[in-house]
Amino acid sequence: MIDKEKLIKHIKNDEERKIVMKVLNKMESSLKGYTIKASDFYDPYQISLCESIFRNFDDINYKIFGGYEKAERKIMIFYPEYMELQKEDCPICGIRIYGKFSKEDISHRDFLGAILNLGLKREKIGDILIDDGQANVIIFKELYDYIQINLEKISKYKVNVELIPFSNMIQVQEETKIINTTVASLRIDSILSAGFKESRSSIGRNIQYDKVKVNFKPINQSSYMLKEGDLISVRGKGRIILDQIENKTKKDRYRVIIKRMI
Template sequence: MSIYQHFRPEEREFIDQVINWKEYVEQNYAPKLTDFLDPREQQILSTVIGKHPDVKWELFGGAPGVERKRTLLFPEYLNAKEEDFQVRLFGIDYAKKFVNIEHRQVLGSLMSLGLKRGKFGDILIDGDNVQFFAAEEIADYIRGQLESIGRASIGLSELPLENAVGIAEEWNEMTTTVSSMRLDTVMSALFNISRQKSQQIIQHGQVKVNWTGIENTAFECGEGDVISARGYGRAKIITIEGKTKKDKYRVIAGRKK
């Protein structure tokens, strides 16, 4: 039985990468530190490696409750320490009385530096307090290059990890029925919008499933998928409970803004 049949075709490349990481640790008896992985990638890694007798692995993203985390794979005789994950926390200093900084602006400015998304962890915003996690290997580069976000000039302060702002993870649970698990149909039910509207925002590149942009309205959603739509927030398919007498899928989902 192939490991690939448990996943979507577009996830095959990442599965191969996970297998390569595992083999590196096995063959070199040395640890392997990954970039920041999103929750779907973490789930794939967990499934592919599982409880391996010779390779252990742990996740850390800088603070409790974060989504994006680095993974350390290491031989069974070693133990992982927090500093092994090489995560740095930056605070953004800006004119808070005159400027409002949003999550998308921070991410856009970081990506404009020419670095991969995997080099950055979660972006934390609590009122006017804005922070982000980054991989230690790019910390000096960020300090030298990131001078503005949007139109605002900024400064950076490196902070102890324990100074990260708190993260409130609150999903409002709901139960609904859908005629199919197509992305446009599921979005219509979860975000309480028309199917035509859901098709428009999908086709305009404003929707992600498991942190990957999806423009195919017929994309088949599954249990555990996280769907985010610009301007509508985020929803998670918690459980697909089967079909009703009218041949519709009964879905338990969570939603948050």
């Protein structure tokens, strides 16, 4: 019997505790039943929380997989130590949603919203990659028939759905805007203000209302100090990367290069 409460006692955030506990239950079920079990889709920070615990178990194997090499949202597949995973053991698949639209017509939010409006939960959906006339979405195999039958429109555009192999996933290059600027501080509110061209007070409200994450970890302190390479996301606004921190100016300001995803 796994002492799950002991394993997660260092995690203070309630939502994070629920996620790790849920995944621990999957692992325990795999151990007890000598079967393959898979977690829901989680972001890199959530996966790292779980993985820091699972490394301590020698009697079970696990694989982290999101459908393609650069996947952001991934699942954890647990299986007995004596077993070798086969291709058919993977519980997720890729689907192609296609119609007469360009990638400027429909956003990631439109696709996700339409899928969730079918009554599905976010943790059952992996990455969504959008290109002209199509989007590729990673889902659990068990959801394919339901989505194919019920997903008729994205925004105002009629769409069809079909299965695709992971090898045929579209390769989307994320476009970025380079911002060369100076900031008084490496505080998160200062960097976000420069990256999104908004006042620090406006940015501060987003931080206060739990809309900001750094490397997928929720941050609610405006004084949080960033470091080079940090990925910062603001719900409803987008993402930036603090790409480079250069030498200070004569006025003691930091020269920085920020990449904003567009």
